[in-house]
Each structure stands twice: as structure tokens, then as C-alpha cells.
Amino acid sequence: MTRVALRGIRSHLGRFLLSVLAVLLGVAFVAGTFSLRTMMSSTFSELVETSTVGDAYVRGAEQIAAAASADMAAVRTGVPLDLVEEVAAVDGIGTALPEITGPIVLVGADGTAVAAGNGPPSFALALHPEEPSTELVAGRAPTGLGEVALETATLEASGLAVGDSAQVVLGGELTPVDVVGEVSFGAPVAGATIVFLDPVTATEVFAPEGLVTSIAVYAEGDLDEEAVVERLRAALGPTLDGLDAEVATGEAVRDETRAQVEQILGFVSTFLLVFAAIALFVGAFIIANTFQMTVRQRQREFAMLRAIGASPAQVFTSILVQALVVGMLGSALGVGAGVGLVAGLREVFARMGMELSGQIPLDGFTVLVSVLIGTVVSVAAAAVPARRAALTPPVEAMRDDVAAHDRGSVIRAVVGGLLLAGGVAAVAVATLGELDEPGMLLGAGAAGVVIGTLLLAPTVVPAALRVLAAPAVLALRPLGGLARGNVTRNPRRTASTAGALMIGMALVGAAAVLATSTQASTRAIVENESTADLLLQSATMAVPAEAAREVGEVDGVGAADLLEVATVTVDGDARTAIGVEAGIFTRALDITVVEGALESLADGEVAVQRGTAEDEGWAVGDELEVRGAAGTLSLTVGAIIDSRAIGVPLVLAQEQYGELVPAGQSVIDSVFITLATGAEVEEVRAAITEVITPYVVVTVLDNEEFADQIADQVDQILVILYALLGLSIVIAVLGIVNTLALSIAERTREIGLLRAVGLGRFQLATVVTIESVLTAVFGTLLGVGIGVGLAATLPTVYADEGLTTLVVPWSQLGVVLGLAVVVGVLAAVWPAVRAARLDVLDAVSYE
Amino acid sequence: MRALVDTSGEGQIASARGLVKTYGKGEAAVRALDGVDVDFARGELTAIMGPSGSGKSTLMHCMAGLDTPTAGTVMVDGEDVGRMSQRRLTRLRRTRLGFVFQAFNLIPTLTAEENITLPLDIARGTLDRAWFDTVVDAVGLRDRLDHRPTELSGGQQQRVACARALVSRPAVVFADEPTGNLDSRSSGEVLGFLRRSVDELGQSVVMVTHDPTAASYAHRVLFLADGRLVGELEQPTTETVLDALRDLGAGREAADHDASLARPSGHAAPGTAGARHAAGPVPR
Structure with missing residues (x-):
């Protein structure tokens, strides 16, 4: 049976190609996210490794725990600079260097700030000649207020050269400086802008009260880190306690820093993985649809296998084996594509001045998880059609025109209806009620609405598409009617094809409403509260x-x-x-x-x-x-x-x-x-x-521009969201292509007949295009409807969070709908050309 | 007996001269039609018979512009089908030809009425209501017009297909084994209707069949064997058709022998009248 399954894949490779592509895209997203995270994390670890090389650190006691603080770095009290001398005097200690750092703005050769904005940080450091982590690559160390040295990548990004004059904004003042040296950490700094000052200047600017964040301690000779800490505690215990200061090993400090980095990267990759999951979920629709259709086409083959003695379990397994092959093939290619994606991203980052660590990491974990996810999704998606194929009695399958039996349709519709009703009720309660935590209920309600709609969609397809198709039916006789017949004859297939698009579009609709409402709310706040000129x-x-x-x-x-x-x-x-x-x-x-x-x-x-x-x-x-x-x-x-x-x-x-x-x-x-x-x-x-x-x-x-600026930031976030959702929409479009291609293969004889009675090629292509557009518009309308509906409740629920005004961006939504039409036309191109190219005689006599 | 090839061109609705159709290339080449000259009369039901592989379906497909001949000319209602572009062929099928296939004749998503008017809808032609009613009454489907194909019996489906083929008043209707999938009663209904469409409605019908009973409904039966026209029969009955087929089986070796003698270097050039075929074993 396995051989039959594998041969089946080989001889109908085309049928599975789009499924493989769907898995590939989803898995590429997953693998890309994982390896991007690994790459980022190794970049930062390397940076921590090369920049934090002290054997021990004396620092203020933790005042606010790292986890409790919003920006995740622990807030600590300062330690007095005077302590440096005392620390250095302890037996076995080589050097003690205060870490003096603060914000700085470097004006580059082109007159603009180097790396200003929300990206990587820009800061100044005191350059101690004894500091082992830094190396003077060119020029000399800065002396006095008018001189700075620049980190290698910073120097490159600024367009300045050693010997040039430049300007910095330091301690709130604009200061002319000379670039006198180039300093390297020996590792990429991930786009940070780093300016080195001499310790005296740095102290004057950043530690006028004589308080520094920490003192790096370097041992004399081969003293291990624990021993250094022991000695410092022994020698300075009471002093440290009096100052509310503590001593930590270098390793402990490095671990803390790494943990902070991991936490931030964790948020980023979780965010990305959500979109990868959406993409995979959408991909699962394509796989399920593909198997549903191929199973239907091959029902006679299965009947024959059953007739010669194959058990339902064997038929079931043979279909799952095919899904397994599709999943593994797609996943393997997807992992490759993911690595390619990250390589591309790294190139983009490098162009933007954010150098990242050497190779693209592809660890066993990434490969395993990616392949596992892709394969499990494929097999799970194929299980339902496989079960159906296995349970169809051979006699029924042998018959010529196998009607699609939807025994489960009533149960499905009822469950869908209940979920939808429950979801709407939950959303309503969250919106109206006086709940303390409406967020949870709102989320659950939204999930109920989405899943309920997906389940209910096949039931509403005939009626909904009859309405949607009405203009086409009237305007393009008889093509519109033919197309309508084709999209409504298998409501479940149309529903799941449209459902894939619905998910992406729901998020697009919600994001659009949320963004516009946020912008309007901000504008209202600025207008109401700011009276400044x-x-x-x-x-x-x-x-x-x-x-x-x-x-x-x-x-x-x-x-x-x-x-x-x-x-x-x-x-x-x-x-x-x-x-x-x-x-x-x-x-x-x-x-x-x-x-x-x-x-x-x-x-x-x-x-x-x-x-x-x-x-x-x-x-x-x-x-x-x-x-x-x-x-x-x-x-x-x-x-x-x-x-x-x-x-x-x-x-x-x-x-x-x-x-x-x-x-x-x-x-x-x-x-x-x-x-x-x-x-x-x-x-x-x-x-x-x-x-x-x-x-x-x-x-x-002015106030207007201030509101505009915030609106622009919201727009930027929206663009990123759209880009991330774009992938799931692309996959959904592939799903439309897939469904059209397979359903055309399924009705080859019908197409032959139509051509025989005089349907032109262009007319046939038009029918296919109308089908595609109807499916795309149906999915988009459902999705945007749900998205807008759910997002519209947010201003009521989150009014306290500053989201006061509800604005539905009708024109934007109109554009989305227009886009759906375009997407429908594009998706139809290949299937329509294929259909039009069918030879009439071959098609008529197609078995 | 009337001449197979009517040189006057008056009474014919479709004709072929030196029709050759070869499938495959080189060693594997199969000559499905081997120089056929034939005329189909206007206002007649013509049946094409022959054993499997005789080329009867290929002949019909070439006549109907569904297949392109390798050599020879095909004229339908005064137009050269062989030289037509796809676009003109599509238009020809729309306006001048009607089709009835063995199976799968109807679009499952359309009702019987929509299926019948489909060619006119596609051609954006206007429906002649009186003619539509005539056709529908002739096939006896008045009360079935709102039904979908799946709700109709096989015989009813084929009658809908016949009505569809006739509704645009085509020059000629091509029917490919129209009763191949039907029981004898349904076959009788469909064939009776096809005959009536000729006798009462003045249509021209060409039908491929391997069923002598079906052939007996025709005005004239043409016999094909090995890609060549080997005989004809006018006003056939089931018995005379059976006799002719039996004789054809016996006469085939003779015909092959004859052909090999008459063909020293391949086949005669297209267009030369194959009057020789008329000498086939046609029983009177």
C-alpha cells in the first residue's frame, strides 16, 4: 500500500505541488524566526562576552527587581567613585575601573544624527587604557572634552574618519569634538552607536555627583572570579553594606545581561511565531482541500483497492503516507527557504548599519521543530479527507458520478452556529459588562466567532455567493451563471478556500480599524489636552x-x-x-x-x-x-x-x-x-x-504635527503587520489557485462539453476568473467583516487605555476589497490558461 | 443506390474529400482514417457504423471540427472546417453545429432548461420561443425543465442533450453513440426523437453507433472498416444492417487485399474521388 501511495504522489506531482509550497512558506517562516533568534542571540552573547570581561563587578544593590520593571533592566542605586581606590587596594586585585556611561548623540559627516530613533542605542563610554575588552585600532585615546574615539562600526556608519572634526550632543549640550581614534570590541555591536570619552570628561558629564553604575574589577594574576568576589567581600564587607552595594562575579553579570537579551528576543520571536502559526494554519486549509479533492478524484481507485482486499485502515494509511511525504518535503524545503530568508534579512540589516554575527545558525532544534510542525500540520490536515475515503463503501465509490455526501454538514453547521452565537455573546458581555478583565472574555469570544464562522461558512456559501454573484450573472450571461454554479456546487470546498483568506483578512480588517481608531484617539487627546503652542x-x-x-x-x-x-x-x-x-x-x-x-x-x-x-x-x-x-x-x-x-x-x-x-x-x-x-x-x-x-x-x-507624528508611527507598525500578514494572504491565494486548478481537473469533461457547444477560450477563462474573484471576495468580506466587527468593540473595552474613538476606515477597507478582486483575477490566471488550453476532444473523452 | 459522393453539392450538408487522419509518428503511427470521401445529405439521419477501431468516431470528430485532419478537406454547410482557426471553429460549433455525446452531456449546475438554451446563451443569440417549445414538446420534457441533470434519468438526460443540440437550429447535429449508455426503451425514445427531428423539423443528423437497432432509425447507414468507407445501406432495418455487418466481416479480407493492390506507393492523393469504395460489398 505504501508503494501505491508513493507512486500516486509521483504520478500526480502537480496536484501536490501547491500543498508543498504552502507547507514550505509556513515552515520557512518558522525556521526563519528560530534561526533569526539564534543569530541575534549569538550576536548579543558575543558582544556580552567581549565587552563584559571583568572578573567581578561592584554595583549598587538591586532596587527594583528586573522582572518588575517595565524595561526589564534592574534599577540599581549608584556606587560612589571613591570606592574605586579602595577596591583597587584590596589584595589580589589588579585594576578597578568605574563604568561611566550615558547617552550621546553623534552628528555624522552628512549632518544627521548617527542611528537616532527607536533602533539600537547610542551611548558614550569612558575609555580606560587598561580596559582589556577594548582595543585601540587606530589613532589614540581621547583626552579632554574636545576629543572622542569611535567604535569601528560607528565610525563607518558616521562617515567620519580619524582626524575629522565632528559634533556631539553630550550632557544636553552641543559640543564640537575631534575624532582622534578608532576602538574595537572585537565583535559586531549590533548597530549600537558607541562614542568613547576620556574618563575625566565622562565623569564630569555622567557622574557629576560621583555616582557610577558599577565598578569593573580585574584580578591580578590567575585568581578565579569567585575568589575575587570573596576577597572583596572580606576586605570591604561593611563598607559595601553601608553603601547598599554588592559584588557579583563577572559570569553572574554576563548571565544577567544575556538573560535580558534572551527575554527581549523571546518577545520578538513569539510575536513572529504568531504570524508563522497563522501562515501554517492557512496552509493547513490548502492541504486539507487538496487531499479532499484528490481523494474524491481517486475514489474509484480506492474502491478498486478495497475490492481487491485492502482494508479501510490501509486506504487511510496510504493517504496519510502521501500527506507525510508532502509535509516532509515542504518542511525540508521550508527550512532551506527560512535560512535563505534570514540570510536576506542579515544583508538588509547590514545595509542599514546593523552588523550581525557571522554565520546563519541552523541548529538541530530548529530543523527538528520546523520539520515536525510542517509534517504534523500536513498529516492532521489530510486526516479528515483520508477518513472519508477509507469509510466510503466500494460500491458507492465505483459509481460514476459520486455525489459529495456531507453527512457531517448538519452537525458542523449546528456547532458552528453555537460557537458563533456564543462568541458574539461573549464579545457583547465583554463590551457591555462591568468586568474587571474583559480582555480574556473578548479573546475567547473572538476565537468563538472566527471558528464558528469557519464551521458555518459551508452552510452560508450557496446563499451568500448567489447574492455576490448576482451582478456577474446579470452582466455576463451565461458565464456568470456557470461560475456561480461552479463555486456553489461544493460549498465546503469553496468555504475552506475562502476561509484561508478570511483569516488573514480578518486580521487586516482588525488592524486597520485599530490603527485608525488609535490615530483618531491620539488626535482627540492632543486636541483636548494640549494647549501649548x-x-x-x-x-x-x-x-x-x-x-x-x-x-x-x-x-x-x-x-x-x-x-x-x-x-x-x-x-x-x-x-x-x-x-x-x-x-x-x-x-x-x-x-x-x-x-x-x-x-x-x-x-x-x-x-x-x-x-x-x-x-x-x-x-x-x-x-x-x-x-x-x-x-x-x-x-x-x-x-x-x-x-x-x-x-x-x-x-x-x-x-x-x-x-x-x-x-x-x-x-x-x-x-x-x-x-x-x-x-x-x-x-x-x-x-x-x-x-x-x-x-x-x-x-x-505644533499640535497638529505632533498628532501626525504619532499617526505616522502607528502607520509604520501597521505596515509591519501587513507585511507579516502578507504571507498568510499569499498562501491563501495559492489556495485559491490550488482549488481552481484541481476543480478544473475534476470537471475536464464538462469543460470539453462546454467548448463543444461553442464556449470560446476567452469565455472559459472568464468563467474561471469569476469563480476565483467570487471566492476571494467572499473570503475577504467574511474576514473583514469579522475583523472590523471585533475590532470595533475594542474602543469600548479599552477606553481607559486611551482608545477612545472608534473610526472604521471605510476607504481603506474598500481598497482591501478591491485588492481581493485583483487577487482573485491573479489567482485565476494560471488555472484559466490551463483550462483554456484543454483540447476539446481530449477533454470530452477524459476519464 | 445513390452515389456516395454527390458531385453536384446540392443535397449535401457536410462532405469530406481524401480525409486522412494519422495518430502517432513513425513506427507507432496509426492511420485512423485512410482517405475517406463522403457526403452527408441535407435533411437526413445518417448513421456511421463499423467495428471498434474502424475510425467512425474519428470521422465524426473531424467532420465536427473537434479533431484536425492530417490531410484532406472537410466542408460543413459550405465552409472549409479543416482550415479554420480555433476562434472560427468555436463560432462554427456555437452557431452551425449541435452535439450529443455518449455520456456526460449536461452541465450539472444548470437546470434542464438552462442546459438546453446554453448554446444560445454562449452565442448571445436570441431564443426563438416557438422553436424552443417545439423542441421541448418533441422530446417530451415540458414538465422536467426545472430539474437538474442529477434528478433526471439517463434517457431524459440524453433527450435534454438532443434538445440542446437542436435549439440553435444548427446546420447539422453530430451524435456520438447517443444511446451507448441507455436501456432499450430509453434508446428508442432518443432515436425516435432524432428521426423525428429530421422528418418533422427538417434537421440533418449524423450519428455514430455500433448498435444495429439504432442504425435502423437512420435514412442511410455508412460502414467503415480500417479507416475506409466500405459500404452503405439505404432505408435500413435491423436485419439488413446485421446482414451488412456480417458480410462486412467476411468481405474485409477481400477489401484489404483490394486496397493493397490499388496502393503501390502509399495512398492516393487527397481529392481524387474514391469511387472504388462504392464497389464495396453493399447488400441490396
């Missing part, structure tokens, strides 16, 4: 303090209010806090006060966001213990606010903020500018632009 922001997310100060002095600027951000702890939990001038709420921000008064900020009280206050049970008058890197304060809640422009839990007045957060660690998120009375916006704006131009990364925006 202009706003300063930075591409590096940190406006240089000097730029902010200079802008404040521009003629016509009435007030320039800083909005500074830092992480603090409140009663032990990490919270993002902003520090503002109390007056900002009368000048630039008009936010809703739920309780208390914002004027209390001026008296040293604190304002909290309503959501946080509700979660924590804080009320006006409560005392909070707020702790920052620079100190601890006990503050009274003076106001509860409800603001989406200020999305952070804690608002502090500048005085208290300054006591909690060391100047070196504070970030100016944005500057709100209010014009002096009588000043002309355009004139002031021109003056401000002149002041900030040298800072390269700073831009001045």
Missing part, C-alpha cells in the same frame, strides 16, 4: 537640556515647560514618574482632575493617575513613599488626574523630582512651549528652529 521632541527620546534652555530664551516664547521622565519606586513597586513645573497645567496642559487640585503640586504634593489610584486604592491625602536613585521622599497625594496626554502614573513637581532623580539619569521627554502674548507663531517657530537645528535630533512641532 509648540512642542519640542527629540528623535533620541531625550531633548538635550541645553537645547531646552536656549529655546526658553528665544524671543516670543512665554514659557518652555520641561517634562522630565524617570523610574522611581512607590512603596516598593516600580513606577514611571514625570517631573514638571507646577505651572504647566495652567499654560500648556489642560487635564481632567478627578479629585483634589493640581495646585497642590506646588506645595510638594504628588498627583496620581486615576487608573493607578483605583488599582492601588490611593486617595487624596494618602502618604506615598517614593524612592529614586538619588533619595527617598514621603509625599502626600494632592490630586487624582485623568489624563491620556500624560500617560504615566505619577506626576511630581520639579523640586521633588530633582531630589529623587539624579540629574544624570533624568530624561527630558518633551518641552511644551507657550508663546508670549502678541508673539507670532510662525516667527517664533522660525527662531526656535534656528536654535535647535545644530542639535540635529530635536524637532519643533
Whole structure:
């Protein structure tokens, strides 16, 4: 029987080709994601390995646990620089070097910031000549404020050369510097922009209070790391405890860093794997459809096998063997394609200045998981048609025109209907009810709606397609009618072909609604809450303090209010806090006060966001213990606010903020500018632009542009989502091609007959095209309908999260529908040409 | 007996001259039609008979423009079918020809009525209601028009196919073993209708069959053997057809012998009248 199965594949390779391709694409996505992750992770490990080479590190005790903090890095108190001497003096210690680092903006040869934005970080490091991890490749080490050395990749990306003059934004000030050297870590730095300063300058800028994040300790001779830690503890124990500092081995620090990297990469690859799973799920539809059709075509063959003594189990197995071959072949090719995909991506990253580690890793795990997933999906998808083939009685199968028996259709429709109804009910409850966690119910409801629709689709196909086909039937007689007959004669097949497209389109519809609603909500927030005339922001997310100060002095600027951000702890939990001038709420921000008064900020009280206050049970008058890197304060809640422009839990007045957060660690998120009375916006704006131009990364925006900028960011995310969904849509289109090709093969004689009674080739191709477009439009309508319907509930459910306005982008959805028509036409090309090329006589006498 | 080849061209609806059809190449080449000259009369039901492999289906396929002849000319209703492009052939099939196949004649997704009017729909022609009613009444399917093919019996399906073949008033209807899959009663209905379509509606029908009873419904029966026309019979009855077939079996060796003598270097050039065939063992 296995031989029969394998021969069957060989002689009908074409039938399985698209199934193989579907598996290939899905598996390529999976394998690509895994090996991209491995490549990224080995790049970062290498970087950690070569840059963190100390035998031990003295650092502040963990103040906020890594897991609790939103950005995942542990927040630690600083250690005093004076400790360096004491550490170095301990017996067996060779050198102790403070790690002094902070943000910097390097202006490249083309006058723009090097690697500014949301990508890899840009930072400055103190270059200690004794540091073993760095190597001076060219030139010399920097001395003094006017000199820097650049990391090799940074030097290349900046377009500068050793000996050139350049500018940096350092400590909030624009500083002219000379590039005096090139420094290498001996490993790719994954696109980070790294500028080296001499330790004195770095200390002045980044550690004015004499606090550094950590001190790297290098042993004298061959002392192992544990021993170094032991000695330091023994010698400096009480001092360290007094400073709330700790000593960790180099390996422990490297492990922590690696764990952080893995965690971030884990999020990224989980995100990608979700899309890979969608692609594979869609691919499973194609496989199921292919086997359903080939099984139907070969029913007589199975009947013959049964007649000569094959058992149902053997027939079943022989079909699964075919699925196995399809799955393994597709998976094997898919793994190859995945590696190709990553190689392409690496090339793209390299072009963008993000050098990644050497070879593309393809470990056994990746291969195993990818092949396993592809194969299991194939076999599972083929199981239902295989079972059907095995259970069909031989006599029935021998008959000429085998009617498709849908015994399960009623049960399926009932289950589908129940799921759909349940799903809608769950969504309704989540939308209307006063649930604490509507998210879970909403998700379950959405799943119910999607699965219910998939199950119910075959039942609605005849009616739905009759409506959809009506224009074609009227306009193109008799072609439209023929096409309608073809798509409705096997509702289940049409439904599952369209279902594959439906899934991708549902996500597209939902993403479109969500994106447009987010943009509209943001715009509403900006318009409602921001009363400032202009706003300063930075591409590096940190406006240089000097730029902010200079802008404040521009003629016509009435007030320039800083909005500074830092992480603090409140009663032990990490919270993002902003520090503002109390007056900002009368000048630039008009936010809703739920309780208390914002004027209390001026008296040293604190304002909290309503959501946080509700979660924590804080009320006006409560005392909070707020702790920052620079100190601890006990503050009274003076106001509860409800603001989406200020999305952070804690608002502090500048005085208290300054006591909690060391100047070196504070970030100016944005500057709100209010014009002096009588000043002309355009004139002031021109003056401000002149002041900030040298800072390269700073831009001045009005409210409209600010909203546009956020809208652009949303659009960028949408483009990425669409690109990722694109694959599943491509696979769904392959599914349409597949179904058309196989159903044309199935009705060869019918086509011969039509041609014999005078149907032209072009007319035949038109029939096939109408079928394709009908299927594509049906799937798209279902999908977009579901996606839009579900996404429309989100603003109600997540209004508190800032999603206040529901906007359905009808024109965008119209484009999607138009696209479905185009997709339908494209999918029809190959099957239509094949059908038109059939020889009339061959077709008529086709067995 | 009337001459097989009517040189006047008056009474014929379709004709072939020196028709040769070869399948395959070189050693494996099979000569399915070996120089056939034939005329099909207007307003007659002509049956083509012959043993399996005699070339009767190939002859019909070539006449109907479904297959391209290797050599020779085919004229249907005054047009040279052999030289037509695919596009013109499609148009010819649409407007001038009707087809009835052995099986699988109907589009399963269309009702009987839609199947009948399909050629007109495809050709965007206007339906002559009176003619449609005439045809439908003739096949006796008035009460079955809304049914799908799967809801019709085999005989009913073939009658729908016949009605479809006639609805566009074609110059000639080609029927390829129209009763091959039917029981004798259904066969009788279909054949009776085909004969009536000629006698009462003035159609011309060419039918391939291997069933002597079916052939007996024809005005004239042509006999083919080994790709050549070997005889004919007018006003046949089942008995005379059977006799003719028996004689044909006996006479085949003689005919082969005759052919090999008359063909020193391949076959005679196309177009030369094959009057020799008329000398075949045609029983009177």
C-alpha cells in the first residue's frame, strides 16, 4: 500500500505541488524566526562576552527587581567613585575601573544624527587604557572634552574618519569634538552607536555627583572570579553594606545581561511565531482541500483497492503516507527557504548599519521543530479527507458520478452556529459588562466567532455567493451563471478556500480599524489636552537640556515647560514618574482632575493617575513613599488626574523630582512651549528652529504635527503587520489557485462539453476568473467583516487605555476589497490558461 | 443506390474529400482514417457504423471540427472546417453545429432548461420561443425543465442533450453513440426523437453507433472498416444492417487485399474521388 501511495504522489506531482509550497512558506517562516533568534542571540552573547570581561563587578544593590520593571533592566542605586581606590587596594586585585556611561548623540559627516530613533542605542563610554575588552585600532585615546574615539562600526556608519572634526550632543549640550581614534570590541555591536570619552570628561558629564553604575574589577594574576568576589567581600564587607552595594562575579553579570537579551528576543520571536502559526494554519486549509479533492478524484481507485482486499485502515494509511511525504518535503524545503530568508534579512540589516554575527545558525532544534510542525500540520490536515475515503463503501465509490455526501454538514453547521452565537455573546458581555478583565472574555469570544464562522461558512456559501454573484450573472450571461454554479456546487470546498483568506483578512480588517481608531484617539487627546503652542521632541527620546534652555530664551516664547521622565519606586513597586513645573497645567496642559487640585503640586504634593489610584486604592491625602536613585521622599497625594496626554502614573513637581532623580539619569521627554502674548507663531517657530537645528535630533512641532507624528508611527507598525500578514494572504491565494486548478481537473469533461457547444477560450477563462474573484471576495468580506466587527468593540473595552474613538476606515477597507478582486483575477490566471488550453476532444473523452 | 459522393453539392450538408487522419509518428503511427470521401445529405439521419477501431468516431470528430485532419478537406454547410482557426471553429460549433455525446452531456449546475438554451446563451443569440417549445414538446420534457441533470434519468438526460443540440437550429447535429449508455426503451425514445427531428423539423443528423437497432432509425447507414468507407445501406432495418455487418466481416479480407493492390506507393492523393469504395460489398 505504501508503494501505491508513493507512486500516486509521483504520478500526480502537480496536484501536490501547491500543498508543498504552502507547507514550505509556513515552515520557512518558522525556521526563519528560530534561526533569526539564534543569530541575534549569538550576536548579543558575543558582544556580552567581549565587552563584559571583568572578573567581578561592584554595583549598587538591586532596587527594583528586573522582572518588575517595565524595561526589564534592574534599577540599581549608584556606587560612589571613591570606592574605586579602595577596591583597587584590596589584595589580589589588579585594576578597578568605574563604568561611566550615558547617552550621546553623534552628528555624522552628512549632518544627521548617527542611528537616532527607536533602533539600537547610542551611548558614550569612558575609555580606560587598561580596559582589556577594548582595543585601540587606530589613532589614540581621547583626552579632554574636545576629543572622542569611535567604535569601528560607528565610525563607518558616521562617515567620519580619524582626524575629522565632528559634533556631539553630550550632557544636553552641543559640543564640537575631534575624532582622534578608532576602538574595537572585537565583535559586531549590533548597530549600537558607541562614542568613547576620556574618563575625566565622562565623569564630569555622567557622574557629576560621583555616582557610577558599577565598578569593573580585574584580578591580578590567575585568581578565579569567585575568589575575587570573596576577597572583596572580606576586605570591604561593611563598607559595601553601608553603601547598599554588592559584588557579583563577572559570569553572574554576563548571565544577567544575556538573560535580558534572551527575554527581549523571546518577545520578538513569539510575536513572529504568531504570524508563522497563522501562515501554517492557512496552509493547513490548502492541504486539507487538496487531499479532499484528490481523494474524491481517486475514489474509484480506492474502491478498486478495497475490492481487491485492502482494508479501510490501509486506504487511510496510504493517504496519510502521501500527506507525510508532502509535509516532509515542504518542511525540508521550508527550512532551506527560512535560512535563505534570514540570510536576506542579515544583508538588509547590514545595509542599514546593523552588523550581525557571522554565520546563519541552523541548529538541530530548529530543523527538528520546523520539520515536525510542517509534517504534523500536513498529516492532521489530510486526516479528515483520508477518513472519508477509507469509510466510503466500494460500491458507492465505483459509481460514476459520486455525489459529495456531507453527512457531517448538519452537525458542523449546528456547532458552528453555537460557537458563533456564543462568541458574539461573549464579545457583547465583554463590551457591555462591568468586568474587571474583559480582555480574556473578548479573546475567547473572538476565537468563538472566527471558528464558528469557519464551521458555518459551508452552510452560508450557496446563499451568500448567489447574492455576490448576482451582478456577474446579470452582466455576463451565461458565464456568470456557470461560475456561480461552479463555486456553489461544493460549498465546503469553496468555504475552506475562502476561509484561508478570511483569516488573514480578518486580521487586516482588525488592524486597520485599530490603527485608525488609535490615530483618531491620539488626535482627540492632543486636541483636548494640549494647549501649548509648540512642542519640542527629540528623535533620541531625550531633548538635550541645553537645547531646552536656549529655546526658553528665544524671543516670543512665554514659557518652555520641561517634562522630565524617570523610574522611581512607590512603596516598593516600580513606577514611571514625570517631573514638571507646577505651572504647566495652567499654560500648556489642560487635564481632567478627578479629585483634589493640581495646585497642590506646588506645595510638594504628588498627583496620581486615576487608573493607578483605583488599582492601588490611593486617595487624596494618602502618604506615598517614593524612592529614586538619588533619595527617598514621603509625599502626600494632592490630586487624582485623568489624563491620556500624560500617560504615566505619577506626576511630581520639579523640586521633588530633582531630589529623587539624579540629574544624570533624568530624561527630558518633551518641552511644551507657550508663546508670549502678541508673539507670532510662525516667527517664533522660525527662531526656535534656528536654535535647535545644530542639535540635529530635536524637532519643533505644533499640535497638529505632533498628532501626525504619532499617526505616522502607528502607520509604520501597521505596515509591519501587513507585511507579516502578507504571507498568510499569499498562501491563501495559492489556495485559491490550488482549488481552481484541481476543480478544473475534476470537471475536464464538462469543460470539453462546454467548448463543444461553442464556449470560446476567452469565455472559459472568464468563467474561471469569476469563480476565483467570487471566492476571494467572499473570503475577504467574511474576514473583514469579522475583523472590523471585533475590532470595533475594542474602543469600548479599552477606553481607559486611551482608545477612545472608534473610526472604521471605510476607504481603506474598500481598497482591501478591491485588492481581493485583483487577487482573485491573479489567482485565476494560471488555472484559466490551463483550462483554456484543454483540447476539446481530449477533454470530452477524459476519464 | 445513390452515389456516395454527390458531385453536384446540392443535397449535401457536410462532405469530406481524401480525409486522412494519422495518430502517432513513425513506427507507432496509426492511420485512423485512410482517405475517406463522403457526403452527408441535407435533411437526413445518417448513421456511421463499423467495428471498434474502424475510425467512425474519428470521422465524426473531424467532420465536427473537434479533431484536425492530417490531410484532406472537410466542408460543413459550405465552409472549409479543416482550415479554420480555433476562434472560427468555436463560432462554427456555437452557431452551425449541435452535439450529443455518449455520456456526460449536461452541465450539472444548470437546470434542464438552462442546459438546453446554453448554446444560445454562449452565442448571445436570441431564443426563438416557438422553436424552443417545439423542441421541448418533441422530446417530451415540458414538465422536467426545472430539474437538474442529477434528478433526471439517463434517457431524459440524453433527450435534454438532443434538445440542446437542436435549439440553435444548427446546420447539422453530430451524435456520438447517443444511446451507448441507455436501456432499450430509453434508446428508442432518443432515436425516435432524432428521426423525428429530421422528418418533422427538417434537421440533418449524423450519428455514430455500433448498435444495429439504432442504425435502423437512420435514412442511410455508412460502414467503415480500417479507416475506409466500405459500404452503405439505404432505408435500413435491423436485419439488413446485421446482414451488412456480417458480410462486412467476411468481405474485409477481400477489401484489404483490394486496397493493397490499388496502393503501390502509399495512398492516393487527397481529392481524387474514391469511387472504388462504392464497389464495396453493399447488400441490396
